[in-house]
Amino acid sequence: MLSxxxxxxxxxxxxxxxxxxxxxxxxxxxxxxxxxxxQDQSYIVLQPQFDKPMTKPEEKRPNVMKIIARExxxxxxxxxxxxxxxxxxxxxxxxxxxxxxxxxxxxSTSDSGTTSFTGVCIxxxxxGVDTSFILRNVVQxxxxxxxxxAYSPLVKRIEILQKGVGFRRAKLFYLRDNPGKTFQLxxxxxxxxxxxxxxxxx
Amino acid sequence: xxxxxTATSKxxxxxxxxxxxxxxxxxxxxxxxxxxxxxxxxxRYVPEVTELKLSAYKQESRRTGVIARKKGMTAMWDEWxxxxxxTVLQLEKVQVISLIKTxxxxxxxxxxxCGERKEKNVTKPLLGHYKAQGVEPKAKLFEFPITPxxxxxxxxxxTAAHFVPGQLVDVTAPSLGKGFQGxxxxxxxxxxxxxxxxxxxxxxxxxxxxINPGRVYPGKKMPGRMGGKNVTVIRLPVxxxxxxxxxxxVKGSVPGYDDxxxxxxxxxxxxxxxxxPEGANxxxxxxxxxxxxSLPRETVAKVGGRDPLxxxxx
Numbered sequence: 306m307l308s309x310x311x312x313x314x315x316x317x318x319x320x321x322x323x324x325x326x327x328x329x330x331x332x333x334x335x336x337x338x339x340x341x342x343x344q345d346q347s348y349i350v351l352q353p354q355f356d357k358p359m360t361k362p363e364e365k366r367p368n369v370m371k372i373i374a375r376e377x378x379x380x381x382x383x384x385x386x387x388x389x390x391x392x393x394x395x396x397x398x399x400x401x402x403x404x405x406x407x408x409x410x411x412x413s414t415s416d417s418g419t420t421s422f423t424g425v426c427i428x429x430x431x432x433g434v435d436t437s438f439i440l441r442n443v444v445q446x447x448x449x450x451x452x453x454x455a456y457s458p459l460v461k462r463i464e465i466l467q468k469g470v471g472f473r474r475a476k477l478f479y480l481r482d483n484p485g486k487t488f489q490l491x492x493x494x495x496x497x498x499x500x501x502x503x504x505x506x507x
Numbered sequence: 508x509x510x511x512x513t514a515t516s517k518x519x520x521x522x523x524x525x526x527x528x529x530x531x532x533x534x535x536x537x538x539x540x541x542x543x544x545x546x547x548x549x550x551r552y553v554p555e556v557t558e559l560k561l562s563a564y565k566q567e568s569r570r571t572g573v574i575a576r577k578k579g580m581t582a583m584w585d586e587w588x589x590x591x592x593x594t595v596l597q598l599e600k601v602q603v604i605s606l607i608k609t610x611x612x613x614x615x616x617x618x619x620x621c622g623e624r625k626e627k628n629v630t631k632p633l634l635g636h637y638k639a640q641g642v643e644p645k646a647k648l649f650e651f652p653i654t655p656x657x658x659x660x661x662x663x664x665x666t667a668a669h670f671v672p673g674q675l676v677d678v679t680a681p682s683l684g685k686g687f688q689g690x691x692x693x694x695x696x697x698x699x700x701x702x703x704x705x706x707x708x709x710x711x712x713x714x715x716x717x718i719n720p721g722r723v724y725p726g727k728k729m730p731g732r733m734g735g736k737n738v739t740v741i742r743l744p745v746x747x748x749x750x751x752x753x754x755x756x757v758k759g760s761v762p763g764y765d766d767x768x769x770x771x772x773x774x775x776x777x778x779x780x781x782x783x784p785e786g787a788n789x790x791x792x793x794x795x796x797x798x799x800x801s802l803p804r805e806t807v808a809k810v811g812g813r814d815p816l817x818x819x820x821x
Contacts, residue, residue, distance in 0.1 A: 347787040348672040349807040370579045413816035414588050459588040
């Protein structure tokens, strides 16, 4: 409960920097009233609500799809995972093809159980809110690929365990036929275990 | 003597003039016959709407549709965490232009306009029509059949809040033009063999008929222009309504290209489904800002049902 308000506050602060402090206060009030009014309605009110569409001051006739994309990303980016997919960030900060990545997903919205998967990232599709990536690992001598939607509410955590070295392509589909030493079980297993243990603690 | 099988108003007027000129007695029988064969006066009905007022929605009522513009597609996640592809349809200055006269009082028609157009680009007849109704020139006009209780006064603006999140809509628009297409793409024919000696007949239609009647039927499926025709996609759920951007997000895809005018109406072919979700406040005849309950900026549909990510126990 508190954490949800906390992230809402973060976004309101970010929003207020762009749009002025008044609107931030208004949106906060809106939050409080809407939660009370619309809990039993036949519709859902998303939190946080953006009272004014997120337009940039230089946009005189803003494009609807751009505004929608911005707002959707602001709402979905609860733990700053968008920094993993920014193209212009330094390679050490963003996810690249070849990195060993650990993903923890919720089994469902009603179930509290989680599933984790570790693998080498072989592809990243940057599509705004629809951004996704593919992780490949060899599990019990069977090659397994998992494609995750980065901003899905079921994806709880994305962590880069190890940066890839020597991968010169954006899409590493050649690893399906020529894996080399990429999927050596021991190293990945250890990393997965350590990541899973930190998840349980966290 | 006079061919009066098609007695139009002009003909009757000319007959009337003739009968006045001649002595009354010689034309008395023919004028009686003419009167007997005159068509009934056209009676046309228009629902009387003076004020914009909310009223109760009944099962038999049919609200007006709306003209929206297809803006593009994105994705959203519903309450169960399942990804839903959506099309964004934006309402741009959608107004009631006129109430159309119909031949029966039980059904009415409304003309809805959308967008804007410069006066210099509007033809004089249309410009006169807009000025008579007291609205600005619109880019697109469409008619929608309604029940008389759903009639709105001319000039009423219809916003995205006219729709209810979770309701079903039918969406009509011309599909993307595909140009001149062959029979396999256009009609789904099987074509011929790819190999084993087939010569020059891999994508052909094959036979076009039988030895009797020895001709090809009109309407035989053949290559031709494909696409660009009106297509209606039915029962698309409205996933989200954005009152600030005046958009409705509709699940799935919608025919046509981006920025095209789309006719959106409440679903008709329901077959025991419910048009509106349970407990929804249906804005009837439309959402009126002063009278209808205020809505937050964005309202999202409750999908409901079972959690699809939890396996069913039974």
